[in-house]
Each structure stands twice: as C-alpha cells, then as structure tokens.
Amino acid sequence: MVEPTSQLGEQLGAKLLGKSIVSFMPGADDNKYPPVDKKSAFKRLIPLFESMSIAQALLELNQSSVTDERIQRLLKDLDACFIADCIKPAHWRAADVAQTLNLSKSRFLHLFKDQVGIAWRPFLLWRRLLCALQTLISGRSATEAAYRAGFADSAHLSRTFRSTFGMNIMQAKNLLK
Structure with missing residues (x-):
C-alpha cells in the first residue's frame, strides 16, 4: 500500500511496467512472526525490492530525510x-x-x-x-x-x-x- 505519487511509489510503478500486482514468496517465519514496527516490516520487503532492483534506501527515505x-x-x-x-x-x-x-x-x-x-x-x-x-x-x-x-x-x-x-x-x- 505505497502512496503512488511518492518517490517510492513512482519507482515501483516504473518497475511494474503496467502490471497491477507483483508477488513474492515470504519466508517461512514471516507468517509466524508478524512485524511489530516499521523496521521489521521493512526487513520483510528486502527480498521484493532486491528482485525488482530497487534500492532498500527508498523504503526509509521519507523517515530519514525529514529534518x-x-x-x-x-x-x-x-x-x-x-x-x-x-x-x-x-x-x-x-x-x-x-x-x-x-x-x-x-x-x-x-x-x-x-x-x-x-x-x-x-x-x-x-x-x-x-x-x-x-x-x-x-x-x-x-x-x-x-x-x-x-x-x-x-x-x-x-x-x-x-x-x-x-x-x-x-x-x-x-x-x-
């Protein structure tokens, strides 16, 4: 549920190339241990971002850039x-x-x-x-x-x-x- 006009949303949109959905297989522990904070949720998305060649830094862009x-x-x-x-x-x-x-x-x-x-x-x-x-x-x-x-x-x-x-x-x- 990424905001489509954010930098991350624009990057994802470009990588999807018109496809409405991309799926990836979660790890075995993902279903047993749901994320409890942003950091653990971000960790789960790393395999998806790697498969789409998107820098992990985009996940934390807004959080870290607000001064x-x-x-x-x-x-x-x-x-x-x-x-x-x-x-x-x-x-x-x-x-x-x-x-x-x-x-x-x-x-x-x-x-x-x-x-x-x-x-x-x-x-x-x-x-x-x-x-x-x-x-x-x-x-x-x-x-x-x-x-x-x-x-x-x-x-x-x-x-x-x-x-x-x-x-x-x-x-x-x-x-x-």
Missing part, C-alpha cells in the same frame, strides 16, 4: 493513528495544521513537500485510506471505516481506494489478513 522538527512531530502524530483510533481528518486541514505548527498555510505546504517528498493532500489521502483499511482489518464495518477515515460513505471510500491502489478495499483487506 524539520515540526514535520517530524506531525508525522509522529499521524503515525499514532495506526496504533490507536484514527484522528478525524477534519483536524488535518492544511490551514489548521499550519496554525498548530506556527506556520502560514503556504509555508507549511511548501515545507511539507520539501521534507517528505510528496504534497500534503495526496499524502493525507493515502494515510486516510490506510486508516480505513486498518479499521476494516480490526473487524469494523465498511461504513464505520469510511466514517473514521473521513469519507462520505463506504461507496466513496471504495471508489477512492480502487482509483489509488488498483484494487477494492475488500481485496486489500483479504490480502493483509
């Missing part, structure tokens, strides 16, 4: 959504976020793109989609997942998910079970 403390705090707050319940997207409007960081909206948008490598809106949409998927995986309904992630309804969530990732959200849920 501005305000953007680091913002990303940490967004990451908290994956541990607990998602924070309603209404609180993530650029103007509101900029104000909490003591920046103008235009400076925040410029700084975020410069630091993270992707514009705020597509990044936030990607995070909202992942939040909805996480909600579904936890056993909640598609309607609740859509509501928690800030979509009008489950149909809106499904259309947006399909246009972003090329599969419907239930297919993604089944892949990640």
Whole structure:
C-alpha cells in the first residue's frame, strides 16, 4: 500500500511496467512472526525490492530525510493513528495544521513537500485510506471505516481506494489478513 505519487511509489510503478500486482514468496517465519514496527516490516520487503532492483534506501527515505522538527512531530502524530483510533481528518486541514505548527498555510505546504517528498493532500489521502483499511482489518464495518477515515460513505471510500491502489478495499483487506 505505497502512496503512488511518492518517490517510492513512482519507482515501483516504473518497475511494474503496467502490471497491477507483483508477488513474492515470504519466508517461512514471516507468517509466524508478524512485524511489530516499521523496521521489521521493512526487513520483510528486502527480498521484493532486491528482485525488482530497487534500492532498500527508498523504503526509509521519507523517515530519514525529514529534518524539520515540526514535520517530524506531525508525522509522529499521524503515525499514532495506526496504533490507536484514527484522528478525524477534519483536524488535518492544511490551514489548521499550519496554525498548530506556527506556520502560514503556504509555508507549511511548501515545507511539507520539501521534507517528505510528496504534497500534503495526496499524502493525507493515502494515510486516510490506510486508516480505513486498518479499521476494516480490526473487524469494523465498511461504513464505520469510511466514517473514521473521513469519507462520505463506504461507496466513496471504495471508489477512492480502487482509483489509488488498483484494487477494492475488500481485496486489500483479504490480502493483509
């Protein structure tokens, strides 16, 4: 579930050459010991990246390249959504976020793109989609997942998910079970 317009997403898209999916065989221990943090999840992707000739450094690019403390705090707050319940997207409007960081909206948008490598809106949409998927995986309904992630309804969530990732959200849920 890589954000398609990120540097990693663009690299993967170029390597896929129009194929909608590429699979690889996980190791024997992968199913017994699910990843508990980003570092262990990244380790699992190394064989896939090697098979596609993509530098492993791209996995950690956004994490390691953010030097501005305000953007680091913002990303940490967004990451908290994956541990607990998602924070309603209404609180993530650029103007509101900029104000909490003591920046103008235009400076925040410029700084975020410069630091993270992707514009705020597509990044936030990607995070909202992942939040909805996480909600579904936890056993909640598609309607609740859509509501928690800030979509009008489950149909809106499904259309947006399909246009972003090329599969419907239930297919993604089944892949990640």
